[in-house]
Amino acid sequence: MVPEFGIPENVDEGVFEEQVCWECCVAQMMKFHEMGIKNIIGSDFDDLRTADIPDVFKGYNYITIKLTCNDLSQLHNQMKNRKNGLLDYELQRKCFDKINKRPLLINEVEIDITNKTSQQVLDEAVKIIDNTETLIEYSYQKPKKDLFYSWVFSNRLR
Amino acid sequence: MRDFIFIIGTSGIGKTTLGKGLFYIIRVLSLNKIWFLNLEYLKM
Numbered sequence: 001m002v003p004e005f006g007i008p009e010n011v012d013e014g015v016f017e018e019q020v021c022w023e024c025c026v027a028q029m030m031k032f033h034e035m036g037i038k039n040i041i042g043s044d045f046d047d048l049r050t051a052d053i054p055d056v057f058k059g060y061n062y063i064t065i066k067l068t069c070n071d072l073s074q075l076h077n078q079m080k081n082r083k084n085g086l087l088d089y090e091l092q093r094k095c096f097d098k099i100n101k102r103p104l105l106i107n108e109v110e111i112d113i114t115n116k117t118s119q120q121v122l123d124e125a126v127k128i129i130d131n132t133e134t135l136i137e138y139s140y141q142k143p144k145k146d147l148f149y150s151w152v153f154s155n156r157l158r
Numbered sequence: 159m160r161d162f163i164f165i166i167g168t169s170g171i172g173k174t175t176l177g178k179g180l181f182y183i184i185r186v187l188s189l190n191k192i193w194f195l196n197l198e199y200l201k202m
Binding site: 029039040042043047050061063064065066067069075076078091092099108113118 | 159161162163176183
């Protein structure tokens with residue numbers, strides 16, 4: 001987690017804040033890797049940053065697990081019953097629409113969680129992580145921005 | 159063994175639950191060194 005920080009004047013607050021958080025986290029992940037730690041798990045970044053993963057982490061053995069669901073009411077209930085975390089059903093629906101429709105990116109594998117328990121999802125994820133062949137070298141062109149959601153207002157993807 | 163594992167999905171879909179589950183499995187079985195890094199943003 002990135003500690004709190006001040007925002008300079010004359011910058012776009014949302015863009016600056018998101019950029020600081022993303023770059024700090026990437027630096028931290030790379031440092032852990034440099035120190036010999038493996039299976040470093042990254043999550044909860046702005047959806048638009050998903051498009052950066054194949055660029056930033058090219059050359060590494062990485063995999064992206066994309067969780068999808070075909071039942072918005074299941075997601076609604078999961079959010080309603082969570083012990084902590086954001087409660088924003090509109091954001092959930094918009095992000096759900098974007099992510100469900102988006103084609104898979106490089107080294108990305110989908111798990112549909114519809115009607116599954118957390119243990120079933122975990123078991124499936126372990127199999128995928130252990131058995132999926134992923135690419136280290138590839139050519140990659142970023143998809144169009146409008147395929148992603150972003151909480152940053154000025155990205156106009158909300 | 160992976161260098162990095164990313165988990166994406168809409169809010170409330172279970173990203174943190176899955177991340178913690180993976181961390182627990184690998185740590186408890188002592189198969190690999192692992193670090194659970196939650197890229198928790200200061201959301202607006």
